[in-house]
Amino acid sequence: KTKQVARPEPDKLLPQVKNIIAVSSGKGGVGKSTVAANLAVALAQLGYKVGLLDADIFGPSMPKMFNVEDARPYMETVGERELIKPIEKYGVKLLSIGFFVSKEDAVLWRGSMASNALKQLIADANWGELDFFLLDLPPGTSDIHLTLVQTLAITGAVVVSTPQEVALADARKGISMFTGEKIDVPVLGLIENMAWFTPAELPENKYYIFGKEGCKKLAEELSIPLIGQIPIVQSICEGGDSGKPVALDTDSLTGMAFKQLAENMV
Ligand code: ADP
Numbered sequence: 001k002t003k004q005v006a007r008p009e010p011d012k013l014l015p016q017v018k019n020i021i022a023v024s025s026g027k028g029g030v031g032k033s034t035v036a037a038n039l040a041v042a043l044a045q046l047g048y049k050v051g052l053l054d055a056d057i058f059g060p061s062m063p064k065m066f067n068v069e070d071a072r073p074y075m076e077t078v079g080e081r082e083l084i085k086p087i088e089k090y091g092v093k094l095l096s097i098g099f100f101v102s103k104e105d106a107v108l109w110r111g112s113m114a115s116n117a118l119k120q121l122i123a124d125a126n127w128g129e130l131d132f133f134l135l136d137l138p139p140g141t142s143d144i145h146l147t148l149v150q151t152l153a154i155t156g157a158v159v160v161s162t163p164q165e166v167a168l169a170d171a172r173k174g175i176s177m178f179t180g181e182k183i184d185v186p187v188l189g190l191i192e193n194m195a196w197f198t199p200a201e202l203p204e205n206k207y208y209i210f211g212k213e214g215c216k217k218l219a220e221e222l223s224i225p226l227i228g229q230i231p232i233v234q235s236i237c238e239g240g241d242s243g244k245p246v247a248l249d250t251d252s253l254t255g256m257a258f259k260q261l262a263e264n265m266v
Contacts, residue, residue, distance in 0.1 A: 005146060005182055008153050013122065016129040017051070021265070022148065022157040022185065024178075026170025028059075028139040031193035032160040034240050035230065035261075036136040037065045038247040042262035044091030045250055048131040051086065053121060054096030055148060056138045057114040063098040066090065067243020073099055076126060083126040090248060093130070095121045115147040122151060132265075140170070141177045149183050156188035158227060158265070163192055163214030171215070175222060189225035190215045191261065197232040206231075228261040230254075 014020070023039070025032035033056060040052040054062035063069045066089045073095065076085045086093035097117055109117075127133065135154070138144050148154070157178045161171035171190065178185040192215030196206040209232065219226040230236070233254045239246035247258035 004184060005150055007149060007184070008151065013152060014127055014130075014133065017127060017133045018131050019155045020133045020135065020152050021188070022135045022137055022154050022178075023160065024137040024145075024157055024174055025139050025160045025167075026172070026174040027161070027167045030139075030160055030162045030167050031230070031236075032056075032139065033061045033065065033136050034236060035160045035191055035193055036134055037062060037240070038236070038245045038258040039262055039265070040092045040132075040134050041090050041245045041247040042255075042258040043132050043134075043265070045247065045259065046262055046266070048266070049129055050091065051093040051127050051130045051133040052095075053118075053133070053135050054094070054098060055118055055121075055135050055144060057097050057109070057118060057144060058138060060096045060098030060103070061240075062094060062096045062136065064243060065240050065245060066092070066094055068094070069098075069243075071099060073125075078126050081124075084121065084124055085126055090245065093127060095125055097121070111143040114144060118144065118147060119151055141174065145177065146183070149185060154185050156186040158188050158191055160191045160193050161215050161218075162194045162210045163208070163212065163216075164210040165214070167210070168214050168218055171218065172222075175224070187224050188265070189227040190219045191227050192216065192229040194232045195229040227264050228257070230257055230261065 023036040040050050044050045054060045071087045074085045075082045086095045161167045196208050216226050235246045246254045249255040
């Protein structure tokens with residue numbers, strides 16, 4: 001029988017943080033980072049204090065998604081300590097390993113280096129008071145996940161998947177990691193991304209490109225909530241590339257979808 005990893009007591013490391021939410025996926029490319037970025041922005045738009053840690057250490061994408069690729073965080077004195085000051089954009093406090101090393105260098109890191117870097121971004125940064133601290137995890141299951149679970153009293157995890165069979169199989173693995181013998185983090189629910197596509201000229205139609213309601217069915221089977229469904233929308237993709245998450249546009253249908261997702265989380 002594997003030994004359970006000891007989880008830290010709540011309030012030890014970040015006493016001013018109310019909820020620590022891990023955003024994870026089984027597979028890469030399902031839109032985990034896109035959902036994390038938009039969720040962070042949507043929560044901030046709702047008036048919550050939000051922090052986002054890009055812990056996708058081997059493929060940090062938050063600097064681009066927030067259009068702060070050239071940002072370099074300063075140190076600031078807080079009491080007796082020198083702490084890293086997170087970058088603030090769109091009402092979200094953001095740190096990413098991408099601010100400190102080039103993408104080319106980060107991929108060469110060993111697990112232990114990556115874990116230590118992440119610990120620093122958590123413990124030696126001035127996150128201050130937060131209602132929600134989102135962690136954009138690397139895909140799959142890795143040492144990074146173990147490190148984070150041992151470092152932070154994670155409130156719960158949300159798992160992002162597309163409705164496609166291969167993605168669902170990996171999402172299932174991700175869920176069983178959180179609820180397994182080794183790690184015991186509550187799974188708050190599944191988010192179905194790329195759930196359908198609606199062409200502009202056929203607004204009544206839904207095309208289920210990756211399959212219909214796969215996450216909904218998996219959520220039912222595992223008795224976990226389906227937090228929400230996000231369709232395939234060009235502006236979501238463009239928002240990622242231009243560094244302006246679509247959730248900023250609260251009047252658009254897609255912006256509203258992320259607002260709804262955020263409301264379902266709180
Ligand atoms: P992951 O973090 O799971 O690897 P990303 O968030 O990087 O995935 O998303 C993968 C690609 O899919 C990106 O180009 C992103 O812009 C795009 N994408 C994600 N979700 C959607 C969506 N709902 N509609 C359109 N494009 C999306």
